[in-house]
Amino acid sequence: xxxxxxxxxxVEAGIIDQVQSLKIAEFERDRPSANWMVYxxxxxxxxxxxxxxxxxxxxxxxxxxxxxxxxxxFMVLFGVTAGVISRFNKPGxxxxxxxxxxxxxxxxxxxxxxxxxxxxxxxxxxxxxWLLITLPVTLQANNRYLHHIWMIGFYETAITWIVAASPSxxxxxxxxxxxxxxxxxxxxxxxxxxxxxxxSFWNAARTWSYIVLLGGMGIAADIxxxxxxxMDSNIPLIYFIIGLFVAAYGVYFRSILPGRSTxxxxxxxxxxxxxxIMPPLSGLTHxxxxxxxxxxxxxxxxxxxxxxxxxxxRLFDLATLVIGIRFIVAYFQVFGSLVATxxxxxxxxxxxxxxxxFWHRHRKEIAKAIKEAAL
Amino acid sequence: xxxxxxxSILSLVIPFAALLIWTVQLELHKRQGEHVRVRVTGYDPxxxxxxxYLRYHLDLxxxxxxxxxxxxxxxxxxxxxxxDTPFSTGSAAGSCxxxxxxxxxxxxxxCADGGRFQTGLEQFYIPERLAPVxxxxxxxxxxxxxxNSNGDAQAVQFFVGDEDVSTYAERxxxxxxxxxxxxxxxxxx
Numbered sequence: 001x002x003x004x005x006x007x008x009x010x011v012e013a014g015i016i017d018q019v020q021s022l023k024i025a026e027f028e029r030d031r032p033s034a035n036w037m038v039y040x041x042x043x044x045x046x047x048x049x050x051x052x053x054x055x056x057x058x059x060x061x062x063x064x065x066x067x068x069x070x071x072x073x074f075m076v077l078f079g080v081t082a083g084v085i086s087r088f089n090k091p092g093x094x095x096x097x098x099x100x101x102x103x104x105x106x107x108x109x110x111x112x113x114x115x116x117x118x119x120x121x122x123x124x125x126x127x128x129x130w131l132l133i134t135l136p137v138t139l140q141a142n143n144r145y146l147h148h149i150w151m152i153g154f155y156e157t158a159i160t161w162i163v164a165a166s167p168s169x170x171x172x173x174x175x176x177x178x179x180x181x182x183x184x185x186x187x188x189x190x191x192x193x194x195x196x197x198x199x200s201f202w203n204a205a206r207t208w209s210y211i212v213l214l215g216g217m218g219i220a221a222d223i224x225x226x227x228x229x230x231m232d233s234n235i236p237l238i239y240f241i242i243g244l245f246v247a248a249y250g251v252y253f254r255s256i257l258p259g260r261s262t263x264x265x266x267x268x269x270x271x272x273x274x275x276x277i278m279p280p281l282s283g284l285t286h287x288x289x290x291x292x293x294x295x296x297x298x299x300x301x302x303x304x305x306x307x308x309x310x311x312x313x314r315l316f317d318l319a320t321l322v323i324g325i326r327f328i329v330a331y332f333q334v335f336g337s338l339v340a341t342x343x344x345x346x347x348x349x350x351x352x353x354x355x356x357x358f359w360h361r362h363r364k365e366i367a368k369a370i371k372e373a374a375l
Numbered sequence: 376x377x378x379x380x381x382x383s384i385l386s387l388v389i390p391f392a393a394l395l396i397w398t399v400q401l402e403l404h405k406r407q408g409e410h411v412r413v414r415v416t417g418y419d420p421x422x423x424x425x426x427x428y429l430r431y432h433l434d435l436x437x438x439x440x441x442x443x444x445x446x447x448x449x450x451x452x453x454x455x456x457x458x459d460t461p462f463s464t465g466s467a468a469g470s471c472x473x474x475x476x477x478x479x480x481x482x483x484x485x486c487a488d489g490g491r492f493q494t495g496l497e498q499f500y501i502p503e504r505l506a507p508v509x510x511x512x513x514x515x516x517x518x519x520x521x522x523n524s525n526g527d528a529q530a531v532q533f534f535v536g537d538e539d540v541s542t543y544a545e546r547x548x549x550x551x552x553x554x555x556x557x558x559x560x561x562x563x564x
Contacts, residue, residue, distance in 0.1 A: 120495045166488050
């Protein structure tokens with residue numbers, strides 16, 4: 001619908017003629033991406049099925065023996081596996097739906113088996129087992145929902161792995177050191193292998209790695225810069241440094257999103273993220289709030305530049321929004337006492353509105369300027 | 376390519392195969408390991424029932440496998456019989472290498488926060504329906520475990536005395552319901 005509305009506007013403006021408009025409309029109708037609504041509904045249905053299965057497992061089945069429960073579960077899993085194999089060379093909604101179920105059903109199975117055998121232990125072991133046995137299935141799918149769920153599970157497992165250790169122990173520091181390097185390793189793989197196996201999977205890998213790195217770790221590091229360092233910290237930085245080199249290697253020798261300007265922007269962003277995150281990990285921040293704020297803004301400026309060069313408008317908007325929010329937070333940190341008065345609040349509100357209007361009116365020019373500067 | 380297609384199809388069988396092998400391994404461990412009964416105590420009388428699981432602490436006698444210096448490390452406890460009872464309890468504790476060399480039946484675990492020795496046996500699933508009569512660990516509760524030669528143990532059955540926990544809880548539930556029925560009949564005019 002959106003395409004047809006735009007085509008009508010372009011014809012009326014004389015940009016294209018009626019014949020071209022009809023050809024474009026026909027082309028868009030035949031594109032596979034028009035089926036994404038179907039995929040979304042199928043994904044919702046699969047999710048409801050899997051949640052339902054997990055819920056049924058969690059309920060009391062004391063009338064049914066454990067043997068029967070396991071038999072039924074393995075029959076369902078066998079059936080889904082056989083269905084996937086039979087549809088393997090026939091791309092389409094059915095194939096992707098079955099692959100989605102095959103990717104999520106093992107999680108229900110792990111829950112069922114743990115319950116039947118009264119297994120106890122850290123949750124990260126269960127999710128790690130699920131990640132390992134479903135990775136080949138996930139890589140075979142063209143189902144971006146499964147890819148995103150798998151990546152969310154990956155980083156959730158890393159976080160629960162860290163918190164499973166006692167916070168003041170060497171094990172905690174060791175795990176934190178390894179987990180902090182994971183986004184860089186995954187980005188290296190995501191760029192270096194992005195053209196192989198499953199491009200959609202590597203796209204999800206890069207997306208969630210940036211969310212964890214620029215969002216989660218970036219914000220945590222920004223806050224850490226304003227606190228006193230933990231002089232007892234024994235977080236090993238070797239994994240972080242190796243991860244950074246792997247990411248740089250992947251970005252530099254990638255086959256996807258080519259272009260020297262893109263390389264420069266991404267490498268600059270990664271370098272700035274490392275400068276922001278490493279000092280808090282090593283306990284060298286010395287309560288320097290301003291440095292943390294500046295580094296955070298510069299890191300997101302690098303992300304905005306990368307998005308501008310790649311002509312990813314929504315990502316550019318998001319990056320500039322984050323920068324704007326951080327500026328406003330910095331303003332309140334510096335002039336916090338003014339907010340306490342009515343006049344201060346009015347002035348603050350007017351400033352926020354002015355910044356928002358300036359950004360809304362001039363973001364295209366800003367994006368263009370960044371792109372031209374990079375080229 | 377045919378080779379890569381075959382490999383791709385084979386990779387789709389991994390979840391089924393992995394879960395099946397794991398289930399068979401757990402069942403074999405349960406059947407073939409040495410069966411030992413150990414008394415249990417509740418470690419938090421206010422919260423012994425979390426969700427659908429009984430949570431408790433193994434009574435390993437006077438052995439102290441964990442203190443601060445062993446935090447997050449693997450330790451082992453040698454199990455020996457308690458005289459004139461069908462139960463076993465801890466007779467010695469130490470590094471797994473030393474315990475394995477001198478002890479026939481031992482339990483492997485990890486030292487968690489606060490010096491707690493965790494073996495993975497600290498919970499037992501019960502139907503939610505039976506929860507109302509199991510809010511505290513009944514006296515004489517004990518756990519039948521299956522221990523292999525590596526010290527890895529698996530919970531087999533939870534007992535109250537010599538009665539399995541489900542039978543005990545069903546009996547208690549019936550008695551409670553009968554008591555409520557009598558109270559209701561007495562209270563009604």
